[in-house]
Each structure stands twice: as structure tokens, then as C-alpha cells.
Amino acid sequence: MLPISTTVQRRSRLALAIGPLAALFLAGAQGAEAARQQYHLAPGPLDEVLLSISRQSGQVISFTPQLGNYSSARVDGALSAEQAVAAALRGTGLQLQVSPDGAFIIKEGPQPASATGSKAKAQASEAAAPTLDRVVAIGTRRSDATALTSAAPVDVINSEELVQTGATSLNQALFQLLPSFNFPQNQSATRGQNPKGASLRGLSPDQTLVLINGKRRHASAVVNISGGVPFIGAQPVDLDMIPISAIDHVEVLRDGASAQYGSDAVAGVVNIVLKERDSGGQLNTQLGQYAQGDGFSKSADGWYGLGLPGDGFLTLSFNGLNNKPTDIGDKYEAGGQLQDPRWGGASRDKYNLAANAEVGLSDQWRLYSFATFGQDKSVNNTPPLLASNPNNVASIYPNGTIPKYRYRYEDGALTLGSRYEDESIGRFDLSATYGRDKHDELAFNTVNPSYGANSPTKFDVATLINEQTNLTLDYAKDLDVAWSEHPLTVSAGVAYRDEQYRLEEGDYSSYSFGGIDGVQVGAVQASGLTPDDAGTYKRHVGGVYFGLENQVTDKFQLGLAGRTEHYSDFGSATTGKLSARYDFTPQVGLRATVNNAYRAPTLGQIGTSWTTTTNVDINGNPVLTRMLPADHPAARALGAQPLKPEKSTNYSLGLVLRPSEQASLTIDAYQISIRDRLLYSGGISGPDAERILSEAGFGQYTWAQFMTNAADTRTRGVDIVGKYNLDLQRYGALSLSAGYTKARTTIEKIHSNPFGFDVLTREAQGFLEHGYPEDKLVLGAIHRYGPWTIALSETRYGEYRKYAASAANAQYDQTFSAQWNTDLDVNYAFTRQLRLSVGANNLFDSKPDDFNTRLRQTPGQQYSYLSPSAPEGAFYYTRLSYDF
Template identity: 30%
Template sequence: MKHNISKLQRAISFALASTATIGLYATTAQAEEDANAKDIEKIAVVGSRAAPRSVGDSPVPIDIIGGEELGKTGSNDMLEMLKGSVPSLNVHQNPISDAASLIRPANLRGLPADSTLVLLNGKRRHRASVIAFLGGGINDGAQGPDISVIPGVAMKQVEVLRDGAAAQYGSDAIAGVINFVLKDSSEGGSISIKQGEYYEGDGDTTTIEGNIGLPFTNSGFANLSFQYKDADATSRSRQRPDAAYYAAAGVPGVANPAQIWGAPEIKDDITLFGNVGLELDNNTNFYMFGNYSERDVKGGFYYRNPQTRPGVYSNDDGKTLLVADLDGEGGISCPTVNLTFVDANGDTQRIWDVNNIAAYQQIAADTDVGRNCFAFNEIIPAGFTPNFGGNITDTSLTMGVKGELQSGFLAGAYYDVSGSVGRNEARFFIYNTINASMGADSPRDFSPGKYIQLEKNFNLDLSKTYDWGLAYEANVAGGLEWHEETFEVLSGDEASFMVGPLYEQGFGIGSNGFPGFKPSDAGEYTRRNYAAYLDIETPFTEQFLMGWALRFEDYDTFGSTTNYKVTAQFEATDTLSLRGSVSTGFRAPTVGQANVSNVQTNLSSGVLVDSALLPPTNPISVQLGGKELQPEESQSYTVGAVYQNDGFFFTIDYYNIQVEDRISQSDKIELSAADKAILKAAGVPNVDGLAQVSFFTNDFDTTTQGIDVVANYSMDLLGGYGTFALAYNWNDTKVDKFSDITGLFKVQRLEEDLPNHRATVTWSQQWDKISGFVRANYFGEYQGVHVDYDATAKMADAVVTFDAELTYFVTEAISLSAGAQNIFDEDAEKLDFERTTGIPNNNWGGKYYETSPMGINGGFYYVKATYTF
């Protein structure tokens, strides 16, 4: 309880400190102030450096999701809110995936999470400290921003630019840009409480959120938002066969299920956002905005079999028990405990309960033969399943001044000078495990260390219109940006990495499943870059507009890059316009990807092994093909059309994105004896327990193409007002070039894990006292993968799910809502338990393929009460 109060006090302190100065954002604030609330939701800031324009008039595809629409999803997770409205956005849950279960990655247009630039009020958002080491194929090694900390209650609208925009905004914008625009009202507000759970009776979730707008002197506003959430874990598991055999043999303490597949537990998830603006004079505005967010997450790991787990129970794949001689000086020899025998038919059989083995009885009873001997079955007889978790803290602060210059050669120009800082910290924990090298003295819970991502930005932006004799004034914008990115590794508690006295006898070092970061692993890595850009829009006629963007960026590590973008829009008729763009782009490797090292536990050919992720410049990485990381380079083009007529809005856009030298985690490369000798010389711990090595690499090229269709129609219907919306995406990725470093299965996952077809159809209806919506979600065929290796993969069938919500307005201020996601409880693709070829995919206790784009948890229902003032 004290811990919870402490977190809340820190959050409130941050909010109060921020509200004194948090400020206004809008490239052309007056343009938005002159529009009514309904029109504001159709005006976008991203995609152009000129005045904000409507979605229909944009030469590039943009989705605008208003704050009210975000609430029509049944979820309080921002990723889930966006998934139903943005046709080419896919979001995966990762049930057992190391740090990827702490911060969920999202994929726009079939590209990894860090290929989409995220902005907050038009300013670059810092990325998360967590790197998705086991990111489900497409996201392996991705390090994107943590979108889940952004609450829907704080949003005025979300703008999604579905087009490459690195020439305008810099690195990471290969797939597009998502701009989260905070509410800026100076009055009113709301508070709501929501309670829900899955049809299975688990995942109980409570969310309390609120927003308030206040005047900030007579010339400004202070808009504050909060969200507090708790969510219990879910389990979509069945008992593992090996655990069932141990339980049936009488081994005490076998959990059922021994291994959990499901959503992690999220506790004390608190988020505070503030946005305040102040008019200093008629031509100058000061603004500042920021957030404080913190949550605790705990998820499941793989079950450690009490006879086969290397470095703990056996080092010969379960033939004999791993036994320690505690004398350490020769002493009395420890007996050999054979775990298998050959029956009368010549078949090898396992002895499931070691208590039935005479040699083990001598050890457990401390007889003269086994007095100074030790096996972990004595204290953990049923094996163990670690729980991996973390405390995630996210903070940011941006401030600036903007306005109109009144004199000099730039008189009439708009300027914006700003600075921002963002910090994301992940403190890792692993529970119910051991440091085997410490023997019986090992703790069971560990803190393996921290990752910290710190980013600083300074921007100068200028925009001015010029009369060049065109249809109307051309807009010229330019600016400078300085960016610093620091990735820091902090060592864990000593027990999480120490070399215990049993190491020389074959017992593993460090907290099993996620060894702690040693002091020698700790370090701070920094990179700086600066950029200059020029952006011009030229209206050649009333019907024909072209845009031109050029950006130069220089990094103090790998050098410089220059990128361009050309856009065009032609109004063929009053109702039909054509649009298109051609651009180049880049994505710089993150500082974390270039420097991080880590030990992961994963399955290889059905066997649980430890795998080391090393920096690409490590000697062993270089020996296996690693090189210093270089930026990805992209070329993309989009062509499309917009049709608008009498309440009907329709867009269709084809896109093609070619990315060269994509950055990702390599395939897991099996270590030879010679490789292990080099690793030992380089000081890598626990080398004998490592089976594989991976590293980040620029190894493959891809071509991604697709079609986005968005349609909306509103009409008077059934005595009220109805709106129909369609969002459809066809997406196809092909790997054009790769080597063995990437591997065939990784290629297969890149090309087939995401559904080629995605669609949502939504009907929203509004009456005086009642409103509601029904949404159908279509997910096309996708590759089902279980436990991340190819023996379990199969093509999964397409599926349709439905969401619905009904709201009753008790008074003008009070409303009550009830709804459900996946209302008919459609199951994800089930695992093939009758498989007769390859390795059975039910060995690990799952029920469903975890790559399911709809998740594996099934239907979720909820009720919500809202008070608006």
C-alpha cells in the first residue's frame, strides 16, 4: 500500500509542477479556432508545413480519429483504439516474449514498430527503453515509442499520416507518422469509471479516467488528464504433457497449468498528461506539455522441467541428474542418478519421480554416500516457471514559444522555437527462479537491472507565404533540429549475475531466464545528430497543388543522409481529386540496437536453450557476419483518389515501399566449440550454458505494397442520425534479398505472419437519449506460429469478430454504457494437437497460435459510467 501511495504522490507532484507552464500547440492556431468542433476533427496538422488542411484536400492519405471516436472501441489501450480505425495498423499481443510483453509493438503498413514516427502535439516523441528481443518475427529487435502510455481521455484527436515522411520529419517515418493532439479546452471536463472482464472470467480490468479544462490567467488554458488502470492476468493454457506426467507420478507441487499463455498482469498503471497555453501578446504564444506515467507489469515464462533444464537439473538432456559435490575438493564422490532406463522391448523410458531412484534417495537422505551432494530436486522438486516483469516509468516535457514576426525581411512569417526531453525507464524483475550456481543459497526473486532511454530535441521552424503569381500564395517553410539520444544500461543486484561456487560443476550463472546485467555490461551510450529541412507548397492552379520537401541529416556515428519528397493533388471535378507522392526515407539504428547485450531463453527445435544477443561489433558477432549498423534506406510512392459528395467520403490509395538494409535481430546462430572459446576470451558469462548467439544486422531488403480504402457516409436514420464507416487494407511484403544471417524462417514470418487483408465496418447511431455502435472486424489468413519456431507454423483461417456498445444518457451530464469486444467470443486459431509429423505443438501448454491478430483471450465485456461537466 505504501508503494502505491508513493507512486501516486510522485505522479501528482509531477502534474502540479508541470501545469504552471504547459502550453499551446497548433501550427496555425487561428485556423482551428475559427472552425467548429465537428470541423476540427477533419483538420490535420501532419503532412504539410502550411496551414492545417482538411483530410479530403490533403495530397497524402491521413486518418483523423476524434477524441469521441476513440472512446468507441471498448478498450482503454491506445493501440486497440487505433486498430479499429486505421486500416493498415496491426497490433499483436506477445504472451511469452521477454521485454516485448512489457511494451506492445504496433505495425503500420506491415513494417516494424520503429518504422512509424510518433509525435505528440507535432513534436517528436521519445522511444521506449525496452527492445523487443522476442518480438514475434516482424518486430524482433524493434525499439519504438511506448504508445500505450497515451490515454484516450487526453486526446483532442489523433492524426495518422499513412505515407513515408522522413524528408519532412526525419528518421523513423518510413511507414508513416502518428500525431497525438492533446485537448486544449479551458473549461469543462469529464470523469468515468469502467469495469470489465473476459468471458472466461479472468483479466478483470478497472479503469478510472478524467479530464478537466481550466483557464490559465485571462489569456490561456490548462487542460489536465489522468488515467488509472489495473488489469489481472489471463490464461489460455492447458497442462503441459511433461508436467502432467510428473503430477501423475506423485511429484509434489506441480502447478496446473505449469506454464501460462495469456495477457500479463498490469498493476498501478497511472498516467498524467498536461497541456497549457498562454498568449503572451497578440503575436506570441508560450506553450508547454508533458506527461508522467508508471506501471508494473508481470507475465509468464517457460516452465523449467525438473529433469531436463540445462544448468539446473541436467546437462545431458535429461539422461542423468545434475548433482553438485558440495565439498568442492574431491571428497566423497556423488552417485550418478540415471533418469532413464531401457525396458524389455529395448525402448528408453523415463523415471518421472526421482524419489524412486536409489541413487537420488542417498543424496536426499544425506547418507554417507550422498552426504555432501546436492540436487535442485531437493528444494524445487516440481521444476519452476519464472515470472518476468518490470516497472515502466515514462516522462516527457516540451516547451516553446511561437508566433508571428512583425519586422525585418521575415515579417509576416510564423516561427516556432521549442525544446523537449523524454525519458523512459524499464526496471526488470524476475520472480520464482534461481541462480543455480549459488545452489541452495540462491534467492528466488531478482532485479536484473535497468534500461533507460533519454532523448532531447531542439527545434526552430519558420513558415512564410510568398506571392509568386500562382493561383494563390505559395508557402515556404524551413527549419533546424538538434537531437540527442542516450541509451543506458544499469547493472542488477549481485545475485542476478554473480558466479556462484557451483559454476565449475556445470551449474548456470545468473537469474535463470534473464540473467542480470553485470557492472561490466553497464554503460551509457550517446549519439547526436542535427538536421536542416526545406518544405515548399506551390499552387500552380486552383485545381493543381504540388509540394516539395528536402531534408539533410547528419549523425556523429555513421555520417549524413539527404532525402526528398514530392507530392501532388489535382481536383478533377468538384467531387473527385487525385493525389500522389514520391519520396525517399531512412531509419537510423537506435543507440540501444547498436550497443545492447542480453541473454534470452527461447526454444530451438523443441528444446529450451539460452541465447546471447551481442552488439554487432562484438568479436564473436563479427566472426559470424556482424558489422557496424548503418541506416535503413527507403523509396516509396503512393497514388490515390478522394471522392466527396453529400455526406459521402471515399478514399483509395495504393502504396509501394522498398526498404534496403533493414535492421533487425539476426537468426539464432548455433555456437561451435571454437565460437565458445572466443566468447570466453571476450568475457561473456555462462558460455557453456549458451547454445546460440544473435546480433542486430542490416541483412535484408523488402518490398511492401498495399491498398488502403476508407469510406464514410452519414444520414438521418431510424429517427436519429447514423454514420457508416469502412476501413480496408490489403498489404503484401516480399523479402527481396537476405542471407543465412536472417534465415528462411525469419523471411517466412516477415512475409506471412500478418494477415494480407484487414477490414472494419462500423455503424454508429445517435438519438436524443441513446447512442451506440456495432463494428465488424475482418482478419484475413495469416501464419500461425507457436513458441517462435517453424515446426509449429501453419496458415490460419480468416475470422470475423464483432464489437458493440450502447450508451444511455440519464441526464445531460450522466451517461451509462455497456458493451463488448469480440461479442460472439470467436476463438483464435487453435493449435493442432493431433499433429503426427514434426514436433507436437502442444508440448508447451498453449491453446492458440499467439500470432493471432485478434489476440487469444476471446470476448471481453464491460460497463462504464461517465459524468461530464
């Protein structure tokens, strides 16, 4: 007996029950296949889409429960029931048969030969695609492109795969599933509290564009200014503000796409597609803890679907998370005593909400809206302030203190839009999106030593706010052309974006001088933003784009896109993209793209101004560092130049192999050359720098850093992704996957500082070229057998390196060994509704190498911030799910 997903089985039986009743209700009318109705069904699980067609048309549709493993194409337009089902089956390799009593039966095999004309040829071509393929909306304006028939590499991750990782955040789930996705997870201390972005192909997370339902997502308010981590200076989109329970699937375009979607799409695009459910729901709860005995985590999430008029829907989703801190610190001697402060992951309270809705006003006109809101609050330790430290105030902390940092993020976005579709004039999509991310920091258990015994012990440090408003009008139409039996897809659009970034000062006592000389001015580990740091930055961006795509012949497809954007602060730029694909046979295809990109500095990169102690000197001692805007007089005195946009060129070449409907292999090589790459300068120090800083009124700072177009870089790599589905007959079904990525960034040129200061230190060069695993291998297997589903994955992170700040200390450079992680999720369905999972991330408790003590930024830091996986080791969890 074949394995049957209980949820799919329930839906299939419901379809078989509803179909006959609807057919009886319509008896005496025309046959369902002859009557045309307006359909607006998004891509999704095939069984659900067929169920929706059955409900709407009244047509009996018979299919096996296994169809829940297939993905439907989009169904749009005035169609008969037969045409609607045929549209849903595109790209699945399944066929529609009509029984003598008029019932529709879905079976494996080619499309029937009854179709005629160009549509028949297109459907036959699409039917040859593997069943593990699915229609995608990213990287193309066509409505029939799939991940394996597209001209650029696209990964599609469904909601089931996200949940099976055991991850409680989207960033962590994608990191475990995608070989090309790299971002250090669960970094210790305050680094771990920073937003987690999408880093593709070894590039910075703010060089990947993030979309929600195809609409641009706003960035976090936080610019990464922490030393000792890769991608310093990045201002990414916070992926973890989107609840996994709200997600239907995630599309990841691994290719430059600035001409198609606008700036930031240098490394690729992540499109998060929200659930569209008009009934039912799900509740999940999960408990977990690290094997070392800490980090207890509890979470709950779910979704609920409601029907709305005009074949509409409202899907509500939520998640909540609470976890306790972890400790991965190292003991050390200081102040004549053995120190063992907690050093690890933060305690965290977090919740996210999401809503996705759509209603039909007529056969052609639909309104839609979606929104998200979340709050993430975390508290963590910073390095201890020892009793013997001159900056300690003995009357307040006779035994010293461990300053603590509380980060709070509030993030929300709302999109309103309308789609209109008419066969004669095309498809229009008008939308408006507003997004806002607010971040504030509070420090406590600390002191401003210049106030002595009168110092407060709690300080509001800073508030950062990033806002973005987007207005877009998109248009697409399929035109019949003389040179091809396939339509020419013409697309065009206009976009307007308003951005604002604001920095608000902290408490006066967090940065001011209290009257006592010879000690630090400002709160220890938490010097606040000053009035000089505070400011508001604004800009407007307008753009127009145009695109052409055509399946020129059954074997050859071609795409062209162009975009012109005007920035109120950086002028105009034009980008373009050319893509092509040639299928030698239905099993072998070659694809290639060439494009250029333009990325202006974010407003946060332009305006961020701060004081930190996150850097160390050549002897490993913390130093007070002033982060300066590039246009600040002190920065200009140190040789800072006006910032320029990054410009890049991206080439890719890929091979697509589809030996059978159940197997696929893609190999994509690429090169990304970036000119004037935006990075923070190295720590500028020394007598000359101190003199300049002193003359500018910053005499207490020994280092300074500022954003600069530091270098030209070139990134080369290859991504390999393979999938194979096996029907084990009486022993169930097995899905196998393998992914491998290898990327290497090299610095082609370092732009000199006019005064000879080092703008890109040896350590910073190391982050760019070796600060992430040189390769990554992900092996996965999912076995479904009756009520059991077992998901097993094995990940290998290749070597990475940490360089000492100066060549004089090159002997302390460290190369970290490759690391293997095993993840396991075992799920059992007790009933159609109730399921239980037990699992482990890093099952065998693998840990990275210990960090060289000469490279640490605090003696208690046992592991490097570059560690790709959680240094805490094995994490065990159990999850209970209920469908209703």
C-alpha cells in the same frame, strides 16, 4: 426530432445565453463584425470553437446542436468576428448568415457570394469539402489543408471514437479503428508486457514516427528481443503511456515523411493532439472481464480544464488501470505429471498523467507547454521449472517452481515552447522537449542453480534507460505569388537532437557462477545483465529542412520538401519528398507522392546485449541464447558487420472520391522499398559457432544473435477508406465507415554472412513476409438517436503464417485461418452530464486457431504470439461518464 448529444446541447444553449449578454455589454461600441481581435483557436469541435468566438467577441452566434459533429478549422490572426467565424467554417460546407438584428446564424449551404478575391475562391473550394472532413496539421505546413484535400492519405480519429472502442490503451483503440494499423494485441506471457508501438503498412513499429502536438516523442527503453514474434529488434515509442482522456484527436499520416519530420517516418507519422480546454471536465470509470471468467479490469480516467491569462488554458488529464491476469494456457504432460500452469496476460497496475497549457503574452506571442508522466507495472509467469529439471534446486523448490517476471516502466516527457506570428514576417515556433523512459526487471520464484541451496530466489535483472532531448525552430509564411491566386506556403526549420541509452547490470547473483558445474549459470528464465553487457551510448543529430507548398490552380496543388541531417555516429544524409494533387472535379481528385527516407539504427539496437531463453532449436527445445551488440568481439568473430542506416524509397498513388458532402472514398496504393533493413540475425549455432563463443568466453551459450542489415525488402499494398453520414430525420443520424488494407512484404535480397552462417533464418523470413494478417477489413456504424448512441464494428483479420525454423520441419508450417471480431458499445445519456455505456470487444467470443505443438516455444502455449486479437476471446465492460 433530430438526435441531440447532451454535451453539445448544453454547450449550444450556453452559447445562445452568453452571446446576447456579451452583445449588450458591447452595445454602443462598433459592431462585433467590424472590431478586429487576435484569435488563437486550435482546430476542434465546431460548437466549442464558435462558443469561444462568441465569448471573445461578444457576438451573438446561433447554431443547432448538430454542429458538435463538425470539426472547426484553425482560427488565427487579427480578425473581425465575421472573419473568425468564416475561418472556423472552412471545410465544413456550412454558411454564415447575418440576421436583421445582427445575430450570426450558421446554416447548411455554400459560402456567401460576398467574399471577394483569392480568399473567396479558396473558401469556396474548401466549402465544397465533405462535412465529415476536418483540418489537419500533419503532412503539410498549410493551415487550411484537410484530410480529404491533402496530397497524402491522412486518417483523423477523434476522442469520441477512441472511447467507443472500449479500449483502455491508445494502441488497442487505434488497432480496432485503423485498417492499416497492425500489432498483435495482448500477447501472452512476457511478450505481452513489452511496449506496444504503432505498426503501419506492415512495417516495424520503429519505422513510424510518433509526435505529440507536432513534437517528436522519445522511444521506449526496450528493444524487442523476444523470439516467436514479428518485428524482432524494434525499439518503438510506447503509445500506451499517453492517456486516452488527454487526447483531442489522433492524426495518422499513411505516407513516408522523413523529409518533413525527420528520420523514422518510413511508414508514416502518428500525431497525437492533446485537448485544449479552459473549462469543464469529465470523469469516467470502467469495469470489465473476459467471458472465460478472468482478467477482471477496472479503470478510471478524466480531464479538467482551467482558464489562464491571455485567453489561455490548462487541461489536466489522468488515467489509472488495474487488471488481473488471464489464462489461455494448454495442459500438457511433463515430469510424469499433468502440468497446468497459468499462461496468459499479465496482472497490471498502471497510471498516466498529462497536462497541456498555453498563455498569450500579446496578440502575436504565445507560450505553451505540455507534459506526460506514467508508470506501468506488470507481473507474469514464465514457463515452469519442473522438479525433475537438472536446473531446479530441490532443497528450495522440492515440487519445482514457476518463475515470475515483474516489468516496470516509468515514462515522462516535458515540452516548453513559444509561438510568434506576424502577418508581415510569418509564423515562428521555438520548442524544447525532454523525454525519458526507464525500464527495470525483477524476477522471483526462481533460482541460480550454480549456487545450489545458497541461491537467492529474487533477482534484479536489468535496468534500461532511454533519454532524448529535442530543440526545434520552425518557420512558415504564406506569400502572395504572381502565378497563382492562392498563397505559396514557405516553411523552414532547424532541429537538434541529443540521445542517450544506458544499460545497467543486474544483481551479481543473477548472472554469476556460484561454483556448481553442470547446470545453468544465471537465474533460470531471468539471467541478468552482466558488467560486460552494461554500457552507455550517446549521439547527436542536427538537421535543417525547407518546404514549399502551393495551390497552383483551383485544381492543382504541389508540394516539395527537403531535409539534411547529420548523425555524430553515421554521418550525413539528405532526404526529399515531392507531392502533387489534381482535382478533376470537386468530387474526384488524384494524389501522388514520392519520397526517400533514412533511418539510422537506434541506440538500443546498437547497444543491446542480453541472455535469453526465448528461442527454440529445431526440435522445439529452449536454448540459451546470447544477444550480442554488432561490435562485440564474439559477434565480429561470427561475421557481424558494422551497422548501416536503412535507406528507403516510397511511392504512393491515391484516388479521392467525394460524391456528396456526406460521403467520401479514398483508395491509396503504395510501394516501400527498404535497403539494408535492420533485423536480428537468426540463431547462429552449430560446432563452429559454439567454438567461437567458447573462445570468446561464452561457452555456456549454444546460440548467438546480433543486429545486422540482413536484407532488402519491398512492401506493396493498398488502403481503402470509405465514410458515409446519413440523416435519418426522426430516426436520428447514422455514420457508416469501411476500411480495407492489404499489404505484402517480399524479401528481395538476403545479405550473406562472410563465414556462411545463416543471418536470416527460414522462421525470420516467415515473420517478415507472412507474420501479420495479409489483409484487414474494418466495418463501422454509429447510430445516434435521442439519448442513445450505438457503436458497432466488425473486423476481419486475414490469414497469416508461422514457419518452422528449418526446411527439414517444413511440414509443421502453419497457416492460421481468417478471424472475425465484433465490437459493440451502447451508450445512454440519463442527463446532460451523466452517461452509461455497456459493451463488448469480440462480442461472439471468436478465437484464433490453436498453435501447432511442434512450433510452440513452451508446451503450455496454446495460441501463437502472432494472433492479431486477444486470444482470451470476448471481453465485456460497462462504463460510467460524468461531465461537469
